[in-house]
Amino acid sequence: MKHAANFLAAYEMPRPVQLRRNLFAAFFPLMKLLPARFMLDRAVDEGLLKQGGHIIETTSGTLGLALAMLSAIRGYKLNLVSADSLIDDVMLRRLTSLGATVNIVGDPGKTGAQIERVNALQEMRRQMPTAFWPHQYDNPHNRQAYGRLTEWILDRFGQVDCLIGCVGSGGSLCGTGGFLREMFPQLTMIAVDTHRSSLFGHVPGPRLLRGMGNSIRPANLWQNMIDEVHWVGALPAFAATRQLYRDHAVYAGPTSGAAALVAGWYAQTNPEKKTLVILPDEGHRYQATVYDDHWLALQQGWPLPVPSGPETLERIEPRGEEAWTRLAWCRGSTEDT
Amino acid sequence: MRIGTGRATGHHGELLQGVFEGSDGRLHRGLMTLPMAREDSVATFWPRPDGTISTRPENRTKAARAAKLALTHLGLAQAGGDLTIENSIPVGHGYGSSTADVVAAIRAVADAAGTTLRSDTICRLASEAEGASDAIAYEDQTVLFAQREGRAIEHLGGELPPLIVIGIRALCAPIDTLALPRARYSTFEIEMFRALRGAARRAVLYQDPRLLGKLASCSALISQRHLPKPQFHEFVQLAEAHGACGVQVSHSGTLVGALFDATQRGLEAEILPFMDALQETGRRKITAFAVNAELDFLS
Numbered sequence: 001m002k003h004a005a006n007f008l009a010a011y012e013m014p015r016p017v018q019l020r021r022n023l024f025a026a027f028f029p030l031m032k033l034l035p036a037r038f039m040l041d042r043a044v045d046e047g048l049l050k051q052g053g054h055i056i057e058t059t060s061g062t063l064g065l066a067l068a069m070l071s072a073i074r075g076y077k078l079n080l081v082s083a084d085s086l087i088d089d090v091m092l093r094r095l096t097s098l099g100a101t102v103n104i105v106g107d108p109g110k111t112g113a114q115i116e117r118v119n120a121l122q123e124m125r126r127q128m129p130t131a132f133w134p135h136q137y138d139n140p141h142n143r144q145a146y147g148r149l150t151e152w153i154l155d156r157f158g159q160v161d162c163l164i165g166c167v168g169s170g171g172s173l174c175g176t177g178g179f180l181r182e183m184f185p186q187l188t189m190i191a192v193d194t195h196r197s198s199l200f201g202h203v204p205g206p207r208l209l210r211g212m213g214n215s216i217r218p219a220n221l222w223q224n225m226i227d228e229v230h231w232v233g234a235l236p237a238f239a240a241t242r243q244l245y246r247d248h249a250v251y252a253g254p255t256s257g258a259a260a261l262v263a264g265w266y267a268q269t270n271p272e273k274k275t276l277v278i279l280p281d282e283g284h285r286y287q288a289t290v291y292d293d294h295w296l297a298l299q300q301g302w303p304l305p306v307p308s309g310p311e312t313l314e315r316i317e318p319r320g321e322e323a324w325t326r327l328a329w330c331r332g333s334t335e336d337t
Numbered sequence: 338m339r340i341g342t343g344r345a346t347g348h349h350g351e352l353l354q355g356v357f358e359g360s361d362g363r364l365h366r367g368l369m370t371l372p373m374a375r376e377d378s379v380a381t382f383w384p385r386p387d388g389t390i391s392t393r394p395e396n397r398t399k400a401a402r403a404a405k406l407a408l409t410h411l412g413l414a415q416a417g418g419d420l421t422i423e424n425s426i427p428v429g430h431g432y433g434s435s436t437a438d439v440v441a442a443i444r445a446v447a448d449a450a451g452t453t454l455r456s457d458t459i460c461r462l463a464s465e466a467e468g469a470s471d472a473i474a475y476e477d478q479t480v481l482f483a484q485r486e487g488r489a490i491e492h493l494g495g496e497l498p499p500l501i502v503i504g505i506r507a508l509c510a511p512i513d514t515l516a517l518p519r520a521r522y523s524t525f526e527i528e529m530f531r532a533l534r535g536a537a538r539r540a541v542l543y544q545d546p547r548l549l550g551k552l553a554s555c556s557a558l559i560s561q562r563h564l565p566k567p568q569f570h571e572f573v574q575l576a577e578a579h580g581a582c583g584v585q586v587s588h589s590g591t592l593v594g595a596l597f598d599a600t601q602r603g604l605e606a607e608i609l610p611f612m613d614a615l616q617e618t619g620r621r622k623i624t625a626f627a628v629n630a631e632l633d634f635l636s
């Protein structure tokens with residue numbers, strides 16, 4: 001709890017960006033610091049994490065980096081499980097430089113090795129029964145961490161009519177939206193997902209766009225909060241990411257590009273709605289990929305212009321990495337459709 | 338010393354009440370008071386050199402204790418006096434009648450000593466005399482106030498936005514504030530209070546009654562889970578149907594109020610039918626007052 005004057009407390013907060021007259025963005029350097037810190041604080045409150053204690057988690061993304069930063073500052077031991085298809089050398093070195101131990105499981109099929117990673121984590125839990133597992137997909141504190149973002153939104157922008165964000169664990173969108181809806185029950189919530197993610201009913205499969213989407217359905221995703229779902233393929237996300245940098249100097253990762261793409265379209269088609277979009281991380285990790293023209297040229301289907309709008313679907317239906325689709329979700333669930 | 342007088346107003350419960358993170362990083366119980374200037378307590382202090390405090394009416398022990406604490410604070414611990422209190426604020430419904438006596442007594446003593454005290458000091462002394470108090474000493478300045486510690490958690494930096502409040506007493510017995518069990522808020526509620534605090538800052542900064550109304554409603558709904566008021570939801574529906582921008586409650590009292598945007602055109606045409614509709618539901622006592630607004634149709 002005691003984070004008021006802490007360097008990471010400032011780092012976990014976004015910067016405001018106005019992208020259109022009626023579109024505002026919360027642009028995070030590293031959004032996952034917010035839920036990581038909150039989950040650790042609550043674990044300390046509940047006696048699940050002692051001074052100098054041990055933390056384990058399966059992640060290849062920014063949650064791992066956030067946990068590693070917090071562990072370095074607070075003196076925890078951290079073991080992360082990842083897969084060789086998910087983690088790059090730069091991220092690996094950042095994590096180990098912060099003192100984290102990274103266990104990498106093989107993933108020849110490049111599917112994310114969800115089962116192998118969970119098995120490795122369970123084995124670790126057997127060996128270290130007192131270790132704290134944040135379990136970001138199901139831990140309600142992941143969602144509840146976003147009270148601090150909601151405070152920031154209300155303080156700066158007051159009432160908002162529409163909230164747009166990517167979904168991976170569901171924490172940021174359902175957390176922030178849950179707090180905002182307490183005040184504004186009419187708030188429209190739009191989830192940004194990607195093809196072959198099982199979050200909103202696609203059969204899971206290989207995905208080029210990492211950092212959003214999921215092969216499983218986390219408990220922190222509350223489908224019945226969502227009014228509209230967009231599936232953005234990797235190529236329109238990459239194109240939108242570059243455009244976001246070129247037009248607004250917002251150097252963001254490709255999941256932010258996907259969210260900004262959907263938000264720009266929504267704000268343009270609904271000029272009377274005050275819209276807020278969550279942009280979860282910066283672009284440094286993608287210097288050699290999304291921000292490298294040579295790498296992009298090697299991607300099948302590239303170049304692709306930034307699409308002007310999505311294709312509206314009548315039912316759940318995956319498309320290719322070049323496609324951007326939308327479906328009126330109407331606060332329903334996969335079981336209804 | 339000379340004869341001193343002091344005044345303090347009542348309030349109509351709170352716009353926001355919950356737990357809030359302080360500058361120490363810890364959680365503190367806190368509230369934002371909704372002041373009601375039309376009822377007040379006026380205290381007069383006649384100094385005597387013998388060190389004892391007597392009150393009229395008799396047995397206003399909290400006010401007497403507050404007067405003594407104020408004397409001690411001013412370096413006049415050996416002084417005493419007679420304290421007369423005239424109070425028009427109803428007792429026991431959450432209008433802050435007893436805190437108004439205490440604050441008026443402290444101000445009367447300070448006046449008798451030829452000085453005025455800071456609001457922060459008055460609140461600290463009041464809380465020491467009473468055990469818990471409200472932020473009424475800050476008058477129209479908006480403060481997030483730790484009622485059990487007697488100090489501000491945050492100065493929101495301005496007056497409340499212009500509001501009209503139409504209030505009733507819910508049909509339940511008067512409540513002893515200090516005897517109430519403390520609400521045990523969930524993690525979600527604690528984080529919701531954090532969000533509401535952000536909305537409160539903006540509502541004060543931009544003098545936005547509508548945003549203030551929304552956050553007050555949200556706080557009232559959370560309160561309803563901890564100290565339910567009968568017919569609360571019926572009141573909310575009626576208020577919304579008549580254009581109210583929110584509702585508020587006294588968290589440790591029986592009051593429920595509808596908040597109207599005092600800058601709204603044609604407000605009279607909304608409020609008068611609302612008051613009639615409240616009358617029809619069988620309420621005898623309706624309180625109507627303005628906060629930081631220039632409207633005369635209520636009088």
